[in-house]
Amino acid sequence: MLTLNKEIFKHSQQLLGILVSNKLISTFSNQFKGCLFIREKFKAIQLYDSDTSKKLILLNDKFKNEQEIPDNLKEFIKNNKIEIIEKQVELNYDNYSYEQVLKKVLPENMTIPFSYEKIGHIAHLNLRDEQLPYKFIIGQVILDKNFQIRTVINKVGKIDTVFRTFKNELLAGENNLLTEIKENECIFKFNFEEVYWNSRLQIEHWNLIDSFTKDDIVCDMFAGVGPFALPAVKLKKCKVYANDLNPNSIKYMRENAKLNKISSDKLIISNLDAREFVRSLLLVSDKDSQPVPITQVIMNLPSTSIEFLDVFREIFLNADRAPPISKPPTIHCYTFTKGRENSDLVSDTRKNVEDIIGCRIPDDFKCTEVRDVSAHKIMMRISFVMPTNIKSSDNPLKRTVDQVSESEVSTDESKRLKLDNNNNNDSK
Template identity: 40%
Template structure:
């Protein structure tokens, strides 16, 4: 097919070729409708030339919601952008633009609807788990899926995990599905409402205890709670086939487990093995709450034998240092200032992602210093 409107527009070479092959030139009109064009093609046809280079057709998806972070230059076109994205992605029902303002207490982004239904309650799937939540009222970042998985893989089946800022459960529920017991806490009452719902929907109600309180108070109290509120811990995760059988017919599923000699519980454990602190804006400021949490004065008993191995702490934070060596120094210094003691054992500083120019997100994992937890 030749992209010309008449024979006069043909190159001499093309005319000579047609003549040599005794080919007759025929006119054909091809109509390309809206459905043919990609979103990027459509938006570039609408935008002024200076905006075409960085056309904002990329977006993150949470459930049925596509969410964008539009820069100021594209805001006059936000409703067109939203409608095109809605038209070109059949699984998307709602398109929102995240605003720069953040709820200061519960740390979720405010957003504006730019296309589709005003329905912010989503069902999202991650790590073979099902999450239901109001995206406009809780914190969730789909870009952290790999990070959630990385940390959960650090836990052993049977470990006890204290999730200080649990949100709707991206760490707590996969950990419980893998056989851990979890104390899951969040200050946001809407977040904990959906966390409880997700615990129930993912069938880990016996392995997750949910609270709604300030993170500092949670850290100070959870060690004592772990000594009293003992879990029946699932030793192994049910396979997908076993889960389907369990949903279909619990009696048959239990018979299969019995035939395979799979013991669904192990002896309760009073020791917390991991603390997860996923509040990068301020989690480091909560580390001073660990001082003295295991002392006899705090617990009314000696737990030094129970905590012959100290818990690992996985604390998220931001840094303005873009070079890894400088970021490591900065993060370690701030952590040690809050703890009041230097970090010695098993320290790992992991770069998670860049969140903005001159701002990176990290996770520092370290063995809680014994001298901190047993401080008098």
């Protein structure tokens, strides 16, 4: 496997320099910034010998001789009687940027990996096949050129389908995946290989939480280590019931609750399958307890969250029993939708939801694009008030199949409306 040879960057270079009096330095800097010789960890404006009244300014190496100096700088030099000299400078690996180093060491047509995820001290790469022979070089340069990075890893193999974790290979630095980061004013500590974490979702986490109020009771069905749950308690003062199937997520969520001084009566943590978790909150069999009147539901398992909507159908659209709480929650469900040509992402997402819950969702639902995962895979969030069969006057689904003309609906939609109609009629 190829490794980085830093020696190839050591060399000396002849530059043009000008000796400028101290009082003209700022004028030069303002007017001729582009004429400076710029390198990492290198001072282009230096002391010169023992003469403290002047500084040596090293000029851009594109000026090979005095004739190549731009006219306006030539005039500045002439008007101020500035002396031009030649200076030999010693350069090495430290004087080159990440991009400059990789441009020199990677094959000419290879794409330089610029986008990597930063998780505390960890840089996480997902290299392309053609970049793999150079992986240790790329890792070493990322480590050397970013002072906050202490560990560089590359994703290997496929993502685990249940806990959404994946194996990594160490490319450079410490073999330590226990990391700590700050997001939305909360500290999160976890081992990156044991739990799911995605730093690219920080803004989405906040966008959703920010729509909550202190009166909200939140049910986070796939909570991970708590990037929705903790800030919802800490910043929006909500009460949150947070759940994850991965015992490691639970271990770190509990630790993170302590780290952020969040009390156990504001954040109630469970380690159940998501459907069981929802039933445990809403379908209480014990006569001394009451169902939890949840107002917001977060479902962030985009690959399969939509399938878990069946538990809300079972609870809120059940022909055999009334829903356990009178005000149905708003559900925020994340999903991947195929961004095909001519496809309407919003209608596709709505249809996928309605196919699982078996009836229409209220027309005031909101559906937004969260991020492009790849050219044909878009992460969406759809938010809607859960339809219910409580009583027709409160029911957002007032339209029944009889009220909708045949020309208005497709056969599929007609079937869904019929279902909806039946559900409404079943409620007693």
